[in-house]
Amino acid sequence: MSDPLDPVNRKILAELLANGRIPMSDLAEKVGLSKTPVSLRVRQMEEAGLITGYRAILSPMKLGLTHVTYVEVKMSDTRQSALDKFNEAVRAIAEVEECYMIAGGYDYLLKVRSRDMVHFRQIMAEKISSLPFLHATSSFVAMEAVVEQNWTPP
Missing domain, CATH: 3.30.70.920 (Lrp/AsnC effector binding domain/regulation of amino acid metabolism (RAM) domain)
Structure with a gap:
C-alpha cells in the first residue's frame, strides 16, 4: 500500500468509523469498489496499524455518567x-x-x-x-x- 490514506482508504475509514460492523459488501458499494479490493484494503490498513481494532462505543449519558x-x-x-x-x-x-x-x-x-x-x-x-x-x-x-x-x- 503506497499511500495508506489515499481518497478511497479515507472513504473506507470514514464508513468504518460510522459503522464498524458494516458488511464488506455494503462497504464496497459505499466506496465504489467490489468486495475483494475493499477487503484487501481493510486488511492492509489493519496490518499497517492504521486500524487498531473495532469496539462498541457506549453512551456515557445513557449510562448516567453525565x-x-x-x-x-x-x-x-x-x-x-x-x-x-x-x-x-x-x-x-x-x-x-x-x-x-x-x-x-x-x-x-x-x-x-x-x-x-x-x-x-x-x-x-x-x-x-x-x-x-x-x-x-x-x-x-x-x-x-x-x-x-x-x-x-x-
Whole structure:
C-alpha cells in the first residue's frame, strides 16, 4: 500500500468509523469498489496499524455518567520509573476516560466521567488521590460538550 490514506482508504475509514460492523459488501458499494479490493484494503490498513481494532462505543449519558471533570496532575517525581508506576495505576481507574502526559505547569491531564459531583469527589478521594507520586491536582468541571467526537482523518 503506497499511500495508506489515499481518497478511497479515507472513504473506507470514514464508513468504518460510522459503522464498524458494516458488511464488506455494503462497504464496497459505499466506496465504489467490489468486495475483494475493499477487503484487501481493510486488511492492509489493519496490518499497517492504521486500524487498531473495532469496539462498541457506549453512551456515557445513557449510562448516567453525565459529569465530566478534567484533572491536572502534578507529579512529585518525574523519573521514568515513577511515570511508569503512575501510568499503570491510572489505567486501572475505570472512571478515567482519557489520560495525557502534557507539557506545562502540570504533568498529566485526566478526563474523568462520573454521575455527579458527589461521585466525582468519591473518585478523587478514593482513587485519584492515591495514585503513586501524585503531588497536586487541579480540577475543572465541564459545563457543556461543544465538540465531542472520534477523530477522522483530514
